[in-house]
Amino acid sequence: MASAEPFRVIIAGGGIAGLALANMLEKFDLDYLILEGHSSIAPAVGASIGMFPNGLRILDQLGCYEDIQDVFGGDVPYSRSHTRDENGHILTTMEDMSGSLEKRHGYGLMFFDRQKLLEILHDNIRQKEKVLCNKRVTGVDLVDGGVRVTCADGSVFPGSIVVGADGIHSAVRDAMTALGNKLQPGYFDPQERVPCYYKCSFGIAQHVPGWVAGEQHLVTGRGRSQLVASGPDDKVYWFMFEKLPETKYDKDIPKFTKEDEAEFVRRNKDVPITESVTFGDVYGRRISSTLTPLHEVVYKKWFFRRIITLGDSAHKPNPLGGQGANGALESCAVLVNTILRTRERRGGALTGLTDEEVETIFTETQSTRHERAELILKRAHDQQTLFAYESPWFSTLIFKIVQPLAGESHLLSSLAALFAGAAKLDGLPVPPRPREIPFDDEVPEKTFNEKTRGLVGKAFVGGVVGGILWIIAAKAFDLPTVGR
Structure with missing residues (x-):
C-alpha cells in the first residue's frame, strides 16, 4: 500500500542513535520527527561514552568532530593504556593508544560524558522544533501507506516509517513484535531470548586521589573485570563488571535498586584498579553511579513492515568492547544510505513508498549490518569472558x-x-x-x-x-x- 503523504521518518528516542539519525536525515532534506520520553534532550543520567574511529568518522561527516575535540580542550585523551591483573599490577602497557589510533585511522579514542555528545548532536540540528520531549512512545499502528505512533500523553504522530531508537527496553520493538505475531505468526522466532551474563556498576567520578590523568586501565579478575578511563576535567569513568551466578533471560533478568548497588560497592570497595587506587577510591568521588544488568543480543529480525529498530533496540553488545554507540551510528548511516538509493531510483522522490519498497529498504539495511553487529557482539563477549577469567x-x-x-x-x-x-x-x-x-x-x-x-x-x-x-x-x- 502506498500513501500520497510526503515521506516522513518518526524516530522514537532522542539518544545518540536518534539524534544522529535526525542529523543525517536533515543533511539530505528528509523529513523527520523525534519523540523523546525525557523532559530534556540531554538528561544527566551519569553515563560515559567511548568513541572509536568508526563512529568518529561518521560524526566528522555530520560536522560534530571539532566540537568533540573541544571537549578535551586540546589535551591528548590518553597517554597510555594498561592491562592489569586482579591485584592492580601491570601486565602490559600501550603507550599513546589514542595517538596510535589517530595516526593509523585518522581518529583516536575518546571517553567523555554521554550527555555532552547528546548536546553536541542536538546543537547540530537546524530544525529543533522537530525534536519533541515528554513524548514517551507507547504504541505503533500500521495504517495504509504509513504508521501512527502513540505517546503516553495521548498524542499521535503519523509518518511513513518509524525507527525504534529507544534502547534495549524498546517500546517500538514490543509493539513491532506484537504486530508481527498478530499479522504474520512465525515471523518472529518465539524461542529467541535475550541473555544477561553480567551486571555492571558504572558512573562518573572526579578528582580521584592518586589517579594519573590520561590513563586507561583494563583490569582482570576472577568473575569480574574493570574498565576505568580518564576523561576531561579530571573526570574518571568506571565500569566494574561482575558475572551473575547463572545466566538470566528476558523477564528473569534482574533489576537493581540503590540498596543492591550499596551492597555491590561494599563487597568490591577494596578491589584494586592500580597499585594505589581501588574501586572504592573512585566510587567515593562519584558524581553519579548506577548498577545495571547487561543485556547482550543481536536480534534475528530488526524490522516488520514499516517499523525498524536500530541501536540497542536491535543490537546491544557488552560495553567492555566500547562499540555500542559506534555500531548504532553505523546502522543509522546504512539506513540513510539505503533510503537515498531508493530516492535516486525513484527519480528523486520518496512520496508514495509502497510497503514492498519499505521492506526492501529495511532488508538491505539489516543484511548490510547484521553480520558485523554479530561480530562486534561476539568480540565484546569473548573479551569479557577473557578478562573475567571464565576459563582461568x-x-x-x-x-x-x-x-x-x-x-x-x-x-x-x-x-x-x-x-x-x-x-x-x-x-x-x-x-x-x-x-x-x-x-x-x-x-x-x-x-x-x-x-x-x-x-x-x-x-x-x-x-x-x-x-x-x-x-x-x-x-x-x-x-x-x-x-x-
Whole structure:
C-alpha cells in the first residue's frame, strides 16, 4: 500500500542513535520527527561514552568532530593504556593508544560524558522544533501507506516509517513484535531470548586521589573485570563488571535498586584498579553511579513492515568492547544510505513508498549490518569472558604468554580489522584527515598504492602472528564463546 503523504521518518528516542539519525536525515532534506520520553534532550543520567574511529568518522561527516575535540580542550585523551591483573599490577602497557589510533585511522579514542555528545548532536540540528520531549512512545499502528505512533500523553504522530531508537527496553520493538505475531505468526522466532551474563556498576567520578590523568586501565579478575578511563576535567569513568551466578533471560533478568548497588560497592570497595587506587577510591568521588544488568543480543529480525529498530533496540553488545554507540551510528548511516538509493531510483522522490519498497529498504539495511553487529557482539563477549577469567587457564595463557609475545602491534592490527569494514554516509564527504590505513570503502582495489599495500600487509602479518598464537591457545584450552 502506498500513501500520497510526503515521506516522513518518526524516530522514537532522542539518544545518540536518534539524534544522529535526525542529523543525517536533515543533511539530505528528509523529513523527520523525534519523540523523546525525557523532559530534556540531554538528561544527566551519569553515563560515559567511548568513541572509536568508526563512529568518529561518521560524526566528522555530520560536522560534530571539532566540537568533540573541544571537549578535551586540546589535551591528548590518553597517554597510555594498561592491562592489569586482579591485584592492580601491570601486565602490559600501550603507550599513546589514542595517538596510535589517530595516526593509523585518522581518529583516536575518546571517553567523555554521554550527555555532552547528546548536546553536541542536538546543537547540530537546524530544525529543533522537530525534536519533541515528554513524548514517551507507547504504541505503533500500521495504517495504509504509513504508521501512527502513540505517546503516553495521548498524542499521535503519523509518518511513513518509524525507527525504534529507544534502547534495549524498546517500546517500538514490543509493539513491532506484537504486530508481527498478530499479522504474520512465525515471523518472529518465539524461542529467541535475550541473555544477561553480567551486571555492571558504572558512573562518573572526579578528582580521584592518586589517579594519573590520561590513563586507561583494563583490569582482570576472577568473575569480574574493570574498565576505568580518564576523561576531561579530571573526570574518571568506571565500569566494574561482575558475572551473575547463572545466566538470566528476558523477564528473569534482574533489576537493581540503590540498596543492591550499596551492597555491590561494599563487597568490591577494596578491589584494586592500580597499585594505589581501588574501586572504592573512585566510587567515593562519584558524581553519579548506577548498577545495571547487561543485556547482550543481536536480534534475528530488526524490522516488520514499516517499523525498524536500530541501536540497542536491535543490537546491544557488552560495553567492555566500547562499540555500542559506534555500531548504532553505523546502522543509522546504512539506513540513510539505503533510503537515498531508493530516492535516486525513484527519480528523486520518496512520496508514495509502497510497503514492498519499505521492506526492501529495511532488508538491505539489516543484511548490510547484521553480520558485523554479530561480530562486534561476539568480540565484546569473548573479551569479557577473557578478562573475567571464565576459563582461568586460557586467560592465564593469553595474559602471561600470548599478549606479551604478540605485542601492541597485534592489538592495533586487531582493531584495524574491526574498523576496516565500518559503514559511513555515502552521500557526504569525509573531511580529509591523514591516516595510514584507510577504511575499506575508501580504497577501491585498483587504487591501492605501494604504501597502502605495505601498511595493510603489516597489519595482516601482525594479525596472522597474533592469530597463530591465539589458535595455539584455543587448541590447548576451551575458548569461551557466546551462548556457553
